[in-house]
Amino acid sequence: MRAISQYIAIFVITLTLSGCFFQNSDDQRWELAPQGTTSFALSRDARFALFFVKNDSIPEKNESQVKSGLHFWDLVENKELTFFGDQDQDKSTVSYIRISDNSRFAITATQTNFAVWDLGMGISEGLWSISDGIIRDVAIASNGQQVLLGLSNGKAIYINLATGRRLEFLAHREKVNSVALSANGKFALSGGNDYFAYLWDTETGQILRTFEHEKRVSRTALQRDGKYAFTADGGNEGFIWDLKTGEKITELSTLARQQVYSTARFSDDGQLLVTGSPSGTVNVWNTTSGKKLEQWRSEPLKDARPPTAVVYDVAIDKQQRVVSATSAGIAQAWLIE
Template sequence: MPMSFFTQNVIRTLSSAALILLSVSACTEERTPTESWKHSENGSYASSFSPDGRYVLVGDIDLPAKLWDLETNKVKYTWQNTPSDSGTTTDVAFSDDSKVAATVESKVIVLWNMENGEPMIRLEFPVTIKDIALSPRGDHLLLALQDRTAVYFDVIRNRVVQIFKHDGKAVNSPIDQLINTVDISPNGKYGLTGGDDHTARMWNLETGQQLRIWQHKNDVSFVSFDPRGGNVISSAGNAQTRIWSVKSGKQVAVLTTSPVDVDGIWGDFPVFKTTTTAIAYSPDGKYVATGHPNREICVWRAQNGQALGCWFTPRKDALKPGVVIQALAFSPDGRSVYSELGNGLAQKWRIR
């Protein structure tokens, strides 16, 4: 029985989709790292590389957080909120000058002196802290809180400077939406927030004025200023990662390995969607590395979002395929990328 015109078109469409899927799957390769280390026995909820490229702070599950020296691969400091009771570190961060580190255990923040490893201040908030960013010198904090707000906090004066909210207008909701992610600009003047209202927003931290709003198609899970402060990177869950100009507010690039228009009809196909969980910027500002929850790392040209290569990190257990890339960093010479994984493994990769 001859096929109908409709059936023939469906087959052609499915065949085209299959070819696209094959071309995408061929883009990411299995690679072997130049070096590999174990930084956690039980895995971690959070990790971060210091801006000076010398250390990585890993928040072990049910163990103290550990600051690892990347050159010697030895623990320099072991940190926890209460010396006699190890809690799970839920988030970690550094000041841009790499002089202050922060560990978060649910509602408690401790700021640590990187020079001697001693605690500088302990802060307890009434609600759970979802994400934290430090000002360039560590004297201010921007916090995403479980109560649907982001708080800009003055550590020296021990006071809240601003409270930011994401109203539900973008998702047609009468209530404020959860804020998931935050960042502070390199000059300390501006803040980024990303939330369940599908938007990333930029604020003046002193006045509280909203300066930019960027719309996405899903909950925004990651925001970041580049080290020069000229661009913003934002990513939504199961959506595309985008680069925006701070000055104009316009989109600079979309970070995607898809061979089709990601904003077209095939852009919503699941294979073209990816969540970004980590970002690193090369020392010269020309390249961006992204980490994803499917154990994938990609390197891009920052100017136009061109994909230069993607590869998979190793699994700790072959039966556990999900490996979240928690943190990335370029080496000082820009020729290698360090990765820290949620399964406790760390690697160094040579960029091809």
């Protein structure tokens, strides 16, 4: 009897702790692509979503399937605004999508080319090819004319599409895994396999801040007012930096042996940082203390094995809810308690 009581106590404690760690009841859900997505981005206020669906073939009578290509949605109105179709004539898979800070433009990229879209007009601004490396991440300024690419050859490339000016940032010695660009296009943040992240001036290429890690830098993010930066590596280190002083504000407090971040975004006021992971978890952090405030588990793709969903993007909407977008083709809104 004593042994049974101990097992029951352990079971109850486990359930209690699980409830503390994960709050899985979302406030709203949009199942936009039941077959899943290869890339999925949200606007800063989480009103708009742009995602890519790749289908080799679609059963004619299967109405649940979504057409292959780029889809632009209004989540507030819960309706599709524009179907852009494929990015190029080869129907290449779109792996990266970023929507500009003002929600007007977007950049999408395959491994070898990228396109810019005017979301307001529902048209393409053009398609450009990259020949000297594989694209690993992208970013775009609010005017839709300045873009930033992170490449496998160690280059971070800034391009002004209006003037044709191209700046190659060559400080990284290995692959550039993650890039972020300020809304005005003047400042860039890049992180790579060389264990470094750099904040640099897109006019001169001058390094303004250097952030060193013990492992490969896998994720970067900039607060929209230029107050903070976030850098994280492939191990267990995620740091928030004061960009004015270059000093570390805090390290994210996590018990995980290896915490990998697939996306990150600061709240507009910079008080919160929201992150997503390849395993489907969505976390909210206090930027001052590094303390985890909330944690949720995203809905996995149906019939997928293993049942997980990569979190491609996160944002905070006007209702102050966290919204996540995943490879399962699902967007979910979570209430911050």
